[in-house]
Amino acid sequence: MKDELLLKVDNLSVRFAVKRGGGWRKKSYLYAVDDVSFEVERGKTLAIVGESGSGKTTTALAVARLVPAFQGSVDLEGEDFLTLEGDKLRQARAKVQFIFQDPYSSLNPRLRAEAIVREPLDSLGLAEVDEKRAIVDRLFKAVGLRPEQQRLFPHQFSGGQRQRIGIARALATQPELIICDEPVSALDVAVQAQILNLLRRLQEEFSLTYLFISHDLGVVQHMCDSIAVMYMGKIVEQADRLSLFNNPLHPYTVALLSAVPSVDKKRRKATRRVLIPGDPPDPVDPPAGCRFANRCPVAQPRCSESEPPLRDVKGGHRVACHLVDESAKSPMS
Ligand SMILES: Nc1ncnc2c1ncn2[C@@H]1O[C@H](COP(=O)(O)OP(=O)(O)OP(=O)(O)O)[C@@H](O)[C@H]1O
Ligand code: SF4
Ligand SMILES: [Mg+2]
Secondary structure, three states: OOOOEEEEEEEEEEEEEEOOOOOOOOOEEEEEEEEEEEEEEOOOEEEEEOOOOOOHHHHHHHHOOOOOOOEEEEEEOOEEHHHOOHHHHHHHHHHEEEEOOOOOOOOOOOOOHHHHHHHHHHHOOOOOHHHHHHHHHHHHHHOOOOHHHHHOOHHHOOHHHHHHHHHHHHHOOOOOEEEEEOOOOOOOHHHHHHHHHHHHHHHHHHOOEEEEEEOOHHHHOOOOOEEEEEEOOEEEEEEEHHHHHHOOOOHHHHHHHHOOOOOOHHHHHHOOOOOOOOOOOOOOOOOOOOOOOOOOOOOOHHHHOOOOOOEEEEOOEEEOOOOOOOOOOOOOO
16 A cells, blocks of 8 residues: 555653762753654655764664653554553564664574574564474575574674674564664675665565664665654654755754765765764753754854744755745755
8 A cells, every 4th residue: 555654653752860960969851852753654764863862762762662752652553552562562563673783782692593583483472383484484585694594603694694684583573664773884885785775675575664773864865765863852854865865954964964975976066064063962951942053053042042843844844943944945055
């Protein structure tokens, strides 16, 4: 079915209690994810990008119910995943799988590859023994590993092959949604391309929906249909891939994009490198207005007075910046 929503996340927030100062001081909270909403259509890829600490992984973990949400809802195929219990929860868990950044530390070193790939079927109590063996055989083939490699341990594989095992494991339960958290960041560039190609091929073969997390816009430009840019727990810009790459609106996105080596000669000439000075403010005590104000090259006094809401400025292109209006022109241009 075309244009069918698989995932709808509304007003999702995750907070962590952190200790600050002396023992008598009251608990403080770090809002790692702050009022985040997005949708992903079945068979499509939404990329979440942003620098380290912006809340990408925490968003993904909350969507997969691996960290508790403080508020918000995660609608998966029409059901609120965050409130499911018992059998319904078990069935829903099978639909959402993770691929992690570091294939080595995410694979149990004492298990043979075949047992690693089978593990989600075991833990969710899916399939009989013979059936599981056939599933594992099929998955090894699907990710481009040889049958005899099933007997090997993780340390006997290269980084790229280990990520193939991680991908096979993620596919075992026939999931709808795969969350890829920096799946190629730990790999050499040549191997990155192979793994990205594999992910794309599997997406087509199994009609998978991806939430694809990366700090690198260069990686996601070949991998996604739409992009959400996060800064300090918030989405600051969201658009389809072409709109975001051709007409980035938020000053933070403009700066991120200017660092991406472009294959397109015209674009390479047109963009000059924009450096973002300084560090993000303390996430436990965020500033009152725009959270990017202390680093924004075009900030104005009003930017620190009120927080810019994320709003649609042009056919689904959403941005949170006081200086962008319906003419959809970036204050950086
Ligand atoms: N378990 C935790 N307890 C306290 N704070 C946490 C916890 N996990 C994450 N954080 C904080 O939440 C914020 C978001 O972290 P998160 O790991 O989601 O960012 P990220 O965008 O995935 O970064 P990276 O690119 O480094 O992976 C950071 O300020 C981080 O320090
Ligand atoms: S609201 Fe102001 S400080 Fe924030 S990104 Fe826009 S121009 Fe920069
Ligand atoms: Mg992360």
